[in-house]
Amino acid sequence: xDTADPLAHLRDQFHLPEKQIYLDGNSLGPLPRATPAxxxxxxxxxxxxxxxxxxxxxxxxAIPRRVGDKIATFIGAGPGECIAVDALxxxxxxxxxxxxxxxxxxxxxxxxxxxxxxxFPSDLYIAESVAASHAGWSLRRxxxxxxxTPHLAPDVAILLLTPVDYRTGRLLDMKQxxxxxxxxxxLVVWDLAHSAGAHVVDLTNADFAxxxxxxxxxxxxxxxxxxxVNPSIIQRCAQPxxxxxxxxxxxxxxxxxxxxxxxxxxxxxxxxxLALTALxxxxxxxxxxxxxxxxxxxxxxxxxxxxxxxxxxxxxLGSHDIEVVTPRDPAHRGSQVSLRHPTAAYAIVQALxxxxxxxxxxxxxxxxxxxxxxxxxxxxxxxxxxxxxxxLDTCEYTRPEFQxxxxxx
Amino acid sequence: xDTADPLAHLRDQFHLPEKQIYLDGNSLGPLPRATPAxxxxxxxxxxxxxxxxxxxxxxxxAIPRRVGDKIATFIGAGPGECIAVDALxxxxxxxxxxxxxxxxxxxxxxxxxxxxxxxFPSDLYIAESVAASHAGWSLRRxxxxxxxTPHLAPDVAILLLTPVDYRTGRLLDMKQxxxxxxxxxxLVVWDLAHSAGAHVVDLTNADFAxxxxxxxxxxxxxxxxxxxVNPSIIQRCAQPxxxxxxxxxxxxxxxxxxxxxxxxxxxxxxxxxLALTALxxxxxxxxxxxxxxxxxxxxxxxxxxxxxxxxxxxxxLGSHDIEVVTPRDPAHRGSQVSLRHPTAAYAIVQALxxxxxxxxxxxxxxxxxxxxxxxxxxxxxxxxxxxxxxxLDTCEYTRPEFQxxxxxx
Numbered sequence: 001x002d003t004a005d006p007l008a009h010l011r012d013q014f015h016l017p018e019k020q021i022y023l024d025g026n027s028l029g030p031l032p033r034a035t036p037a038x039x040x041x042x043x044x045x046x047x048x049x050x051x052x053x054x055x056x057x058x059x060x061x062a063i064p065r066r067v068g069d070k071i072a073t074f075i076g077a078g079p080g081e082c083i084a085v086d087a088l089x090x091x092x093x094x095x096x097x098x099x100x101x102x103x104x105x106x107x108x109x110x111x112x113x114x115x116x117x118x119x120f121p122s123d124l125y126i127a128e129s130v131a132a133s134h135a136g137w138s139l140r141r142x143x144x145x146x147x148x149t150p151h152l153a154p155d156v157a158i159l160l161l162t163p164v165d166y167r168t169g170r171l172l173d174m175k176q177x178x179x180x181x182x183x184x185x186x187l188v189v190w191d192l193a194h195s196a197g198a199h200v201v202d203l204t205n206a207d208f209a210x211x212x213x214x215x216x217x218x219x220x221x222x223x224x225x226x227x228x229v230n231p232s233i234i235q236r237c238a239q240p241x242x243x244x245x246x247x248x249x250x251x252x253x254x255x256x257x258x259x260x261x262x263x264x265x266x267x268x269x270x271x272x273x274l275a276l277t278a279l280x281x282x283x284x285x286x287x288x289x290x291x292x293x294x295x296x297x298x299x300x301x302x303x304x305x306x307x308x309x310x311x312x313x314x315x316x317l318g319s320h321d322i323e324v325v326t327p328r329d330p331a332h333r334g335s336q337v338s339l340r341h342p343t344a345a346y347a348i349v350q351a352l353x354x355x356x357x358x359x360x361x362x363x364x365x366x367x368x369x370x371x372x373x374x375x376x377x378x379x380x381x382x383x384x385x386x387x388x389x390x391x392l393d394t395c396e397y398t399r400p401e402f403q404x405x406x407x408x409x
Numbered sequence: 410x411d412t413a414d415p416l417a418h419l420r421d422q423f424h425l426p427e428k429q430i431y432l433d434g435n436s437l438g439p440l441p442r443a444t445p446a447x448x449x450x451x452x453x454x455x456x457x458x459x460x461x462x463x464x465x466x467x468x469x470x471a472i473p474r475r476v477g478d479k480i481a482t483f484i485g486a487g488p489g490e491c492i493a494v495d496a497l498x499x500x501x502x503x504x505x506x507x508x509x510x511x512x513x514x515x516x517x518x519x520x521x522x523x524x525x526x527x528x529f530p531s532d533l534y535i536a537e538s539v540a541a542s543h544a545g546w547s548l549r550r551x552x553x554x555x556x557x558t559p560h561l562a563p564d565v566a567i568l569l570l571t572p573v574d575y576r577t578g579r580l581l582d583m584k585q586x587x588x589x590x591x592x593x594x595x596l597v598v599w600d601l602a603h604s605a606g607a608h609v610v611d612l613t614n615a616d617f618a619x620x621x622x623x624x625x626x627x628x629x630x631x632x633x634x635x636x637x638v639n640p641s642i643i644q645r646c647a648q649p650x651x652x653x654x655x656x657x658x659x660x661x662x663x664x665x666x667x668x669x670x671x672x673x674x675x676x677x678x679x680x681x682x683l684a685l686t687a688l689x690x691x692x693x694x695x696x697x698x699x700x701x702x703x704x705x706x707x708x709x710x711x712x713x714x715x716x717x718x719x720x721x722x723x724x725x726l727g728s729h730d731i732e733v734v735t736p737r738d739p740a741h742r743g744s745q746v747s748l749r750h751p752t753a754a755y756a757i758v759q760a761l762x763x764x765x766x767x768x769x770x771x772x773x774x775x776x777x778x779x780x781x782x783x784x785x786x787x788x789x790x791x792x793x794x795x796x797x798x799x800x801l802d803t804c805e806y807t808r809p810e811f812q813x814x815x816x817x818x
Contacts, residue, residue: 015457024461031457039452039683040445047629048424048440052433052767056815060630087678089652090499117664122653122678125666129649133542141664214679220456221469221682240538243498244531253772255526255550257534269496269531270623273630274448275681358461363662406465 001308001378006292007301011375013285014218020356021380021387026166026194026336026370027360029218035281042277063276064224064267070283071217071226074295075192075201075209081231083263084279085271088193088212088225089122094239094266095208095227096130096160099187100137101238102207103157107185110157114186117141120166123191127160146173152184159186163201164194164334167362169306169326171199171334178205196226197286198335198372199299207233216335216372218282224275227266234262243268285374301373303330305381309337309371312385320392325366339367348391350402357387410717410787415701416710420784422694423627429765430789430796435575435603435745435779436769438627444690451686472685473633473676479692480626480635483704484601484610484618490640492672493688494680497602497621497634498531503648503675504617504636505539505569508596509546510647511616512566516594519566523595526550529575532600536569555582561593568595572610573603573743576771578735580608580743587614605635606695607744607781608708616642625744625781627691633684636675643671652677694783710782712739714790718746718780721794729801734775748776759811760800766793 002008015031016022022030046054054060068082075082085091096113103110111134113127124139131137142151144161152159159181163172178188182205190209195201197216203209207230213223229237238259244250246267248258259265289298307330313322323340327333341348342365349361359369369384391397411417424440425431431439455463463469476493484491494500505522512519520543522536533548540546551560553570561568568590572581587597591614599618604610606625612618616639622632638646647668653659655676657667668674698707716739722731732749736742750757751774758770768778778793800806 015453017458017460022460028456028461028464030460031452036449036452036457039448043440043445043448043629043687044424047437048445049426051426051431051439052437052769053762054630055437086499087495087652087680089678090495090650093650093677120653121656121662121664121666124664125651125653125656128666129651133649135544220452221463222679222684223681225678240542241499241502242534242538243496244529244534247530247534253530255530255533257530257537268502269498269634270631271496272632272681272684274687275631275684278452278683353462360461 005301005378007289007297007373008377010285010288011377013288014375016375020358021384023357023359023369023371023376023384025372025375026198026215028214028221029216029282029372030375032218032281032285034284035220035278038281039274039277042273060273063273063280064271065264067276067280067283068226068263070287071196072228073290074286075196075228076203077228078231080262082226082228083266084213084224084226084276085267086224088210089126090241091210091225091227092123092126092191093130094241095189095210096127096158098237098239099158099189099208100130100134102233102236103187107157110155110185111136112138112140112156113158113160114140114142114151114156115160116144116162118165118167119162120191120193123160123162144172146176148177148180152181152186156186158189160189160191162191162193164198166194167338167366167368169333169336169338171332174202174206175204181205194334197295198302200295203228206230213279213282217279218285219279220275220282223279223282224271227263229263229266237265239266241268245270289374298373302335302371305371305373305376305378306330306333306335306337308378308381309369309385312381313339316385316389317392322392335372336368336370338369340365341367344397346405347397347402351391351397351399352387354402355387355391357384410713414710414787416698416706416782417786419694419697420786422697423784425784429767430793432766432768432778432780432785432793434781434784435607435624437623437630438625438691438781439784441627441690441694443693444629444687447690448683448686451682469682472682472689473680474673476685476689476692477635477672479696480605481637482699483695484605484637485612486637487640489671491635491637492675493622493633493635493685494676495633497600497619498535499650500619500634500636501532501535501600502539503650504598504619505536505567507646507648508567508598508617509539509543511642511645512596516566519564519594520545521547521549521565522567522569523549523551523560523565524569525553525571527574527576528571529600529602532569532571553581555585557586557589561590561595565593565595567598569598569600571600571602573607575603576747576775576777578742578745578747580741583611583615584613590614603743606704607711609704612637615639622688622691626688627694628688629684629691632688632691633680636672638672638675646674648675650677654679698783707782711744711780714780714782714785714787715739715742715744715746717787717790718778718794721790722748725794725798726801744781745777745779747778749774750776753806755814756806756811757800760806760808761796763811764796764800766796
């Protein structure tokens with residue numbers, strides 16, 4: 001399968017540790033080979049040589065939009081609609097406030113944000129905070145389904161969902177959900193943290209989308225995220241982090257704020273040019289797939305990888321207390337497979353890491369393995385299965401050293 | 410004076426373009442020589458080698474606090490009180506919201522934020538936004554003086570001031586202002602963008618401080634800023650950007666938000682480790698002054714540099730339409746000198762840049778020159794004066810190429 005894989009050579013874009021099977025690109029993408037030289041050049045040839053003048057000579061100001069335009073190509077957005085900026089949680093804060101601003105004008109009796117009770121907690125923390133800061137507003141936590149109609153009550157203003165469940169890998173039908181929401185007069189905010197670069201994103205009838213730069217976009221630890229706004233509403237959007245770089249004319253330094261006419265109005269302070277440069281290099285590893293079918297080809301490979309892994313679990317791990325919690329229909333899962341072990345998920349993950357198979361643990365009982373199509377080989381799937389079999393057959397995971405909890409897990 | 414300068418060798422820490430006199434460190438600090446290797450090592454030896462495990466093995470999670478502790482040493486704060494995080498404007502947003510939260514509990518009849526009408530506009534944009542998001546609150550713009558008593562009316566809750574005026578370089582008496590504010594029951598927020606690393610900061614009776622990493626801290630373009638909270642109030646602070654990394658136990662991924670017990674609660678999303686690494690290297694260029702008297706020694710040199718420059722203006726530029734707008738008393742100015750030219754300030758700055766003397770223009774009529782004591786030599790002051798004399802004597806600045814406005818000025 002690797003020999004026949006038209007995307008196989010894309011793996012060469014990455015520095016991947018030898019003798020390791022890295023199945024955690026859904027947490028932190030690996031280092032692209034091009035990144036160190038790109039960042040070094042910005043440091044020495046731009047910052048180091050032209051210092052302040054690089055804002056003009058290297059057009060640093062344009063980087064958030066330039067990277068945003070690249071991201072747009074694989075989330076189904078158009079040029080000028082997307083910007084690389086700030087951390088994901090900050091972007092969630094901005095778009096939820098913008099959505100409330102719109103809802104207040106268009107549907108003042110709607111005062112509820114609906115989200116997934118199992119959404120990534122930071123999204124819920126921010127949604128709680130935003131709801132609490134607007135009189136009468138609240139957050140309602142539900143169990144999302146492709147048919148969200150039962151949850152689209154007349155008091156609902158905003159639907160904040162993450163298409164891929166970060167624990168189980170379950171993928172929602174974005175188009176069906178957003179179309180039903182729009183028909184019900186509900187604004188849709190997508191969190192694409194586990195989607196951008198991982199599967200085909202459908203922004204039909206969506207209003208806002210935000211995402212993360214350090215997972216499938218390979219932008220490096222804590223890379224800036226991104227933010228997309230449906231162009232039909234951008235000029236009516238207001239958000240409270242109205243810093244100078246979201247101003248229509250930042251360097252006029254006028255005493256009052258006038259938002260930029262486009263998505264630039266979702267910028268606040270000065271962005272890190274080094275962090276954006278690394279993100280740009282990371283995004284380029286996905287752009288390299290464009291001539292080969294882009295995100296559609298990557299999605300196909302991702303489905304083949306995860307299907308092969310699930311087949312392996314069924315074939316070799318049937319005698320163990322392991323359950324596949326990710327949907328078995330490849331159309332309904334992201335680029336990961338999660339296994340449940342009732343008592344020892346954490347220790348199994350640690351034992352696998354010791355064997356060079358790097359996945360992660362998600363409380364309370366999830367072994368989470370990401371199969372990133374840009375650099376994961378089919379042989380890696382086979383070897384990962386073999387490692388799990390070995391860890392379970394020998395009870396290797398019961399060793400004391402695998403029980404110790406790390407600070408970050 | 411350079412020969413006798415005990416800080417002269419600190420200049421060797423920087424990559425500075427030859428044949429250039431860089432007087433814009435108050436806008437963007439130059440590249441420290443150590444930075445490229447430091448950032449490269451994080452990319453290749455941490456991200457590249459250990460990928461996700463570097464969060465544990467390289468303790469990435471601790472970097473914001475570690476850099477914050479270094480910054481604390483030269484702003485008069487203690488360990489554990491300061492954190493390097495997010496852009497300055499975002500930090501202004503966080504601390505103003507936290508201050509309103511405190512004021513509502515302690516003094517509910519106070520509903521006014523007072524700031525400087527000439528404050529850096531982004532601070533005012535954010536303050537307007539924060540005031541507008543709380544019923545009954547407003548921003549009052551005043552002309553600040555060392556005696557702020559007339560502005561500390563019974564309806565004032567918060568004083569948001571930038572000690573150094575970014576245009577004129579005027580330095581306020583931080584201790585006098587904060588002491589009067591506290592006596593009047595007013596919370597004090599300092600914006601240290603032009604202060605940290607530039608002069609001795611006095612946080613006496615202050616409640617919050619925020620600052621910028623890319624000016625005197627030499628952290629690189631768009632470097633993260635920092636945030637300090639008086640430890641006496643930290644446990645009562647709440648702020649709306651309650652992302653997962655401000656949680657008391659981020660990786661417990663609990664559905665509800667519990668803030669960290671300390672300044673960590675002002676963190677939101679995952680910070681850029683590359684950007685923080687560059688900031689750390691930049692901050693270290695200031696730490697290198699610690700054995701030589703630290704910020705006190707730097708301040709003395711800064712005052713000598715700016716005094717020498719003003720003397721030069723008086724001596725050599727008296728026949729031109731140039732006015733020193735920075736206070737002549739060195740105790741009342743930051744680390745810059747600003748000159749006013751009624752008609753041609755922009756063109757003069759461009760003509761100086763063409764001659765290798767890099768300062769910047771601030772609308773409508775300010776030529777702004779920063780004298781950063783870490784790397785500016787006394788001979789640079791002399792040469793800068795000579796260049797200004799040449800540009801003015803020959804009317805060089807009237808050339809057409811110096812009239813064209815750049816996007817970023």
